[in-house]
Each structure stands twice: as C-alpha cells, then as structure tokens.
Amino acid sequence: MVDETEAEFLRRYNIHDYDLPLVSVDLAIFTLRDQRLQVLLVERGAHPHKGRWALPGGFVDLKQDRELLDTARRKLQEKTGVRTPHLEQVVSVGSASRDPRGWSITILFMALIPPVSLQGGGAVDDVRWWPFADACALPLAFDHRELLLQARERLRNKTAYTLLPIHVLQPPFTLTRLQQAFEELLGEPLEKKSFRRRILSADVLEEVGEDLPEGGRGRPALLYRLRRGAEQHVFSRVVLADRL
Amino acid sequence: MVDETEAEFLRRYNIHDYDLPLVSVDLAIFTLRDQRLQVLLVERGAHPHKGRWALPGGFVDLKQDRELLDTARRKLQEKTGVRTPHLEQVVSVGSASRDPRGWSITILFMALIPPVSLQGGGAVDDVRWWPFADACALPLAFDHRELLLQARERLRNKTAYTLLPIHVLQPPFTLTRLQQAFEELLGEPLEKKSFRRRILSADVLEEVGEDLPEGGRGRPALLYRLRRGAEQHVFSRVVLADRL
DNA sequence: GAAATAGTGTCTTTTAGACAGTATTAG
C-alpha cells in the first residue's frame, strides 16, 4: 500500500464507503409579467414538505448531467421550455438541518427569462408564476424562502451596474419598457434622462424600428434589442448609489 | 403509500439508495508576503494526484460540520491556525470528469489573512506559500488551476470597489502599505492622491498613532486600522474603471 | 544641505441627479 499506484488506488476506491451529503440544484426563475417581478414555484407532490410551494430543482443526475450547469439547464427546460436564458450560479448552501433526509447541499441558480406561459406538462407537481412578494409570504419548503431572498438580492445588486433586466423582456422593447423593468427589479424609480443617457451612451443597444405606444396614443417610440456581445457590459458606476 | 405521512416517508428513506456526487470544500488562501500576493498550497500525500500541489480542502465531515462554512473554517484553521479571517464563498464547480473517483462537486472558498508562518504541523501533507504566478505555473491537482484563477478574479474584482485588501495586512498599517496592497491585488498602479482621498473620505479607517518608515528615513507616517463595522464598505464607483 | 518618504492643492474629466423643456402621435 505504501507504493500503491493511482490506478490501484482507484480500483480499491468505493464511493459507498463514505457518508456523503445529498446534493440538489435549485432555481430561482424570474420574469416580468404585468410589469411585476414574478418567480416560478412548484407545489411539491412528494415528501418531504409535500404540498408546500418550492423553488424548482432536483438532484443531480449522475448519468445524465455532465456538469452542474447541465442540471440547472435541464430543470429550467422541464419547467418552462426555455433553452437560452440568462442563467447564473448564485450561491451554495449546505447544512445538517436544512433537509429532514439528512446533511444536504443545494447549489442555487438564478434564471431570467421573458414571460412565457407554462405548458402544464408537469407530472405530479403543480407549477405557476407568483408575484415576488406573494411568493415570499408563502410557507415555502425547506429554506427556500432564504434562497429566494438571496437570489432577489443578487438580482437587485446586479441591476445597479449591469444590463440584467434586459433578459426579462421580450425583444424588441422601448426604452420606456426597459426603464420600467430596471425600476421594478431595483424597487426604486429612476430619472428618465439619466437612465437613457446611461444606456444609450454605453452603446449596448441596436435600433430595430419604431412603434406606437400601447394605448395607441402618444409619440411613437424607437424599438431596441441588445447588441450582440453586450450582455456582459458592466457600468463603472452604480445607479442610485445613495439609496441602495 | 398514497397517503403516507412525512414521518413514514422519512422512516423508509435510505440515503444509500441513491447515487450521490462526492462533495468537497476547497480553499484559496491568499496573503501578502514581501509585497507579493501569495497563495497556500499543499502537496498531496495521497491518491489521486499524489505528489501534486493542490488547494487545501477536504470532504465535508457530516459528523463534525454543521454547515459548509464550518468545513471551510476547519480546513483554514488546520493549515494556518488563523481563526477570524475574511472568508467568503466563491463558486461551486461540479462535473463527472473533474475527479477520477467519480462525479464530484467542490465548493470553493477564498480566505484573506495577514502573513503567518506555517506551523509545519501538517501530518503527511507538505504545506507552503507560493507566489501567485508560480502557483499558476505548477501542474496543480484536479482542476485546481481553474479554481485558483476564479478566486484570483474575484479578488481583483472586489478590490476595485471594496476594502478587501485590508485583510492581507497586519494592522496597524500606513496608507502607503495599504495602497501597495491594493496595487498588488489589482495588478495595476494607483494614483496616490486619488487613493488617499477615496479611502479617507469613506471614513472607514481609525488613526492609531504614527511610525517612521521602514528604512528609518523619511517623514513618519500615520498608522491606521479598519474601523469596526467598515469591513462591508462598498464604494459606489469602481477604481481604474477603464483599465479593468 | 541632500535623499527619502508622507502627505496636499487644485485643475480636469466623467457621469449621475434634477427638472423643465420640446416633439410627435391619436382623437
């Protein structure tokens, strides 16, 4: 054993000799519907916490998933049908107490998608969009309320210095719509002129025509979409620096 | 089974019925020694990748650790003896291929500590500080080179809008020392006046006397330490906005 | 005095905040 090779070591190695934590991936999937931030929840059809609303998620499938992001993408597509969203890792939380089945870890992801209607295809689980505040007021499963709040926090923070809110809109969009999305995700109103100057001078949007406003009344607005490669744009100053 | 209670479900539930990934916690422990960013590595004394240098880390101990942060704190104290460092989660990485023992996940933490000499107490493993660039040039175990680079990236980013570099200094320190720490972690020189204005006007430091410079020659410098509660200070503007 | 290090004065540049103004549409 002293001079054992790595191959010999691996032949002897049995993963079942060790106590391992449970590992799941959970998703906070956000969108903007009716001008409000909404989050996708599923009603659990199985124990534990059967009947409670929870973030969509599940265990890593060691056969099917090659990496963590695959698990997240798979779950997102199962629930929403969306394939190319904004999807980013938020944090991992693990403790002996968060799941009654034992020591458990979850890797939390956050997804931003344009509003889609849900194809009720889900087997046992009931799935629906909840306005963010309503979701927080529910008695969520596990520690999903804290997870949801952490994702919300990340969303607010990054809204202050990136273009994240663009991903909850269906392009093309007007600058007014975009500003409303930023305001809803920040939870604060923004100055119109400052907002437009900031976005336009960053040169991250492409003009793609114009359109009358919703009500049919008023001056037509220019339509935009995100310029290719501009997803990663980072502003060097934060908006609303004193109010956040 | 249809109307099984949660208690009944949990009685039947056996964690060993499922395939679970391996879960480890790894640490990128940074400090500043001889004005250079250095990182702590251990030479692996066991398979796999025996003999290679690696980030310190290990498996979550389901008996001993109540949460992920406990595992990170335990590993940090084992290697450095440091108890109250800056310690933050960076990212989790998981895939089927990153560890020859099987599907494996690591939760990467980053620690910043003042320079300490290592009590060679480590059992089999050899432990030492490496200048960052040298560490990157080594053939590290597993995907630890990528992990190290991700931690470095986080460190550089946060140096541009927080006080992170303060944690690699032994207080009290002069503003010149602090600026050198910022510069080393950013990899870029900073303007003296801008730096001092930024730090002093944020009101995050406490004056605690003064001292002659290292060489004994030159005007004495004021000494500072971090004001209580100021660890979390966030600047609303990023430094070197155009060069990063 | 010179050399070395600490610290300041002040002008410019960038970009956000405020807010009143003009432009273009439907009816």
Added chain:
DNA sequence: CTAATACTGTCTAAAAGACACTATTTC
C-alpha cells in the same frame, strides 16, 4: 385644440485622474 407618450437641453454635484507641490524625517 387636448391628452398622452417619447425624447432632449442643460445645470449641478460627486468623485476619479493627473500631476506638481509642500512637509518631516535621517544622514
């Protein structure tokens, strides 16, 4: 015309960049 919505002009304020300047020490 009015109402509604889109968009602009322009002043102020805050903070970073640049860089020359002064201050205090040892020798």
